[in-house]
Amino acid sequence: MLRAGFDAGIGMIISLVFLVTSVTALIMALLARDDAYRAADKQTKSFWLVILGVTVAVNLTISMLFLSIAGLIASIVFFVDVRPALAQVSGGGKGRRGGSSSDGPYGPYNGGR
Template identity: 45%
Template sequence: MIASAQILVFTLFYVAIFVLALWALIDAAVRPATAFVSAGKRTKRFWLVITGVATAVSFVALPPPLGIGQLGFLALLGAVGAIVYLVDVRPAVGPYSGGRGGRGGRGGRGGTPPSRGGW
């Protein structure tokens, strides 16, 4: 009984990592390349590689009914890459992405660039 619960938790954990990495990959793919440069972040290609590798490794790490069940420790590193993208890069790139992710490319002020934080 306890072993079944452990397997279920293990499976849910790796499915969550896979979904997180896939979300980061799709989000990075739909953002324009110029938004990354405008936000002062690394290039779109860099983040597509990071999130793509994270998605592939986390897919391989899924337990046997869903995946192969190998490279589980690398899936944790992939989760770190996806989390960095979603927590740091995505909010910074959002205002420069046109109609996606917030106020749009104009910052909501009639053509002025979006403000970079502060009070």
Template identity: 40%
Template sequence: MDVFTIQDWIFRLISLVLLCVEVWAFVNAVRYRPDAYIAASKRTKGFWAALTGIALFLGVLSILGSSMFILTIAAIVIAGVFLADVLPALRAVMARAQGRYR
């Protein structure tokens, strides 16, 4: 086993972990109601579903062996922005709508 084979397997393992994060972001993007996005002032559901869907597609490409590292980075940044900024806002809006205040 040479160094490049080990490096390839490490990259694929990291890509798999990142793909899981991108799947999590996409599932959450399509799970919430469209009016929750408007109430949270976070663009629209279609915008975030499309963006996280593109991130998911780029993540699948990285698993299949695409060597475009910049696309892998772009995909995880999109998913990270959704999970760190949009998702907490959506959860807060839905908690207020259900009568649970945080």
């Protein structure tokens, strides 16, 4: 009986993590400019909004693990591939922190001077 309660608690935590991940990805996709998707050569903004919106809906309504995992994969693809590309074409990344294109991982590169 204790194990059943433990398993239910773990399942609830996993479902919550899936939901938070998908909602976060949906909000970030919603906030990005439409032309940034085209400039980054990614799928359209409406495509990602539909995919991530369905993911959120599945995580809220249907408790089928394989659908939740498919939605998690879509969210991870957005975070790992699409979002960095959008940030790069939108002027995000090093430009926001005040770095230049000659900055290396340990500071500015000055050509050995």
